[in-house]
Amino acid sequence: MTSRALSALATVRAVALGYAPRVLQARGWVLCALAVLPVAFSFVGLMIGRQFGSFDSRLALHLFHGVLAALVLPIMVLVAAPGGIREDMEQRTLPLILVRPVPVWSLPFAKGLIWFAWGGCWLAAAGLGLVLLGADPGSAARQALALVLAFWAELAFMSLLVLVFKRGTLWGALVLFGWESILRVLPATLQRFTFLHHIESISGSRGGMVADWEILAQEQIASPVLVSVLALLLFGAACWALCGWKLQVTPVGLAGRDAEG
């Protein structure tokens, strides 16, 4: 018989390893496909296009900003976040963990870590795969780093939303597809409060230049790479911490989220 509390590190390790096989199921393969298929299809298309003599050297850049950063990344976050601690609440398996001598605040991060690791690996592969489409290795490495760090921050943010709000996924979708999409018309200060701004700063390239007809467009600013890296890392860490705090202060009964009589 044991009568000691488990450390946070041991809890994270046990939960992450215990749930690791989950990434090899449908949700995990959807994440993999979302990250890899755009690059793979583009590569195949490029190979076919080369045969006919047409080649667009800006394809990699367009794919990174227009597809991976703006579309694939938010969708991956929307797919991965409900597989975190929220899943245990919905499947009512969380009480079985809560009756163990574990630090409760570490559970959201422990559960989210496997999805971050899995999705991050595929995003890194997709970013580095841009080399196949004509991107230079240095740019591709920065783009891969930007994708992984943004995934870290966005996944933590979304995990917090689904933990705090019943319709957290909806609010998350509004932020990732609504707020982020108006980046170009945001004043300089507010641009720093978008993930895309930091992705662009880290990758060293922009999703597109402001055209003359875009009368609402604001001046585009850039942050130093290190600042953006730190911003994403710290924002993600803060969100995971808030997830832990939220679960720590929320009594969770046998019914999972809502206690039952």
Add this chain to the structure above:
Amino acid sequence: MISLQRASLRYGDILGLSPTSFDLGPGGGITGLLGPNGAGKSSLIQLLCGLLPPSGGEVRVFGEAPYRNPLVLARLGLVPEGDRFPGGMRGDRWLRMMGQLSGLQGRALDLALQRALAITGMESRAGQPFTSMSKGMRQRVRLAQALLHEPRLLILDEPFNGLDPEARLQLMDLLRMLAEGGVRIIVSSHILGEVAQLTDRILLLFRGRLLAEGSVPEIRELLDRHPVELRVTAESAAAVARWAVEQDELVALRMEDGGAVLAVRNPRTFLPRLQEAVVEGRLPLAGLDPLDLNLDAVFQFLTKDNQ
């Protein structure tokens, strides 16, 4: 080992458990937590195993407040009601994680897994995914996860639900064996017969209140002694009154439009006679309503006990 002092639990405006006090001493043994659905059994269990903090009063398990308290949780095992497994996982892997979360590792974890699987008879079948396990097998895995860390207090919420008779008997034997080994076991059920087979000590809950505490015969006697009120609706109130005054159990009678309210003792003998009179046409019964909570409980008992 367990002490509740006016402990209560509210879910917003809903009272899950009224202020309740009782004590369970140290040592092994089985205590039945009895009551119909919605009686407050799960509320009490959630307080005892530290899932929810009491809304009022005090709960002590092993001398400590159990809510999120590792010192208590390390010595406690919970087998909750219903199928609760992470989809797509294998039983043995999940059990290993649960063992690690209980502080076990290395050789101790391997031994604990072997022991828990042997006790529950799942040694050769734990490697299956939960989705391919039968309900009985999943119940055994649920029990195994609670036994991994050799808890001194084991709480089972409706463990017999959905089990076939053979599996029920096996589970009862297993619980008796654990209790003899010094484990304090609390088993909740809404079926008196089940609990009575396991233990003589019962906590009777109804609508969020602890109605009685004692042995099965004591509780039956208590319920029989307590006069309960029945509203008997019939075409002729006079016919009801005529029949009722001949019954030994009648304590009081109040005439109403379309029937009468009878206060009776010992409903366990009164109700079958009432049923007989209706069947034989001596009592033109149109409806029967219990007027106090205890009678509801009596009905639950009588119904379930005779199954």
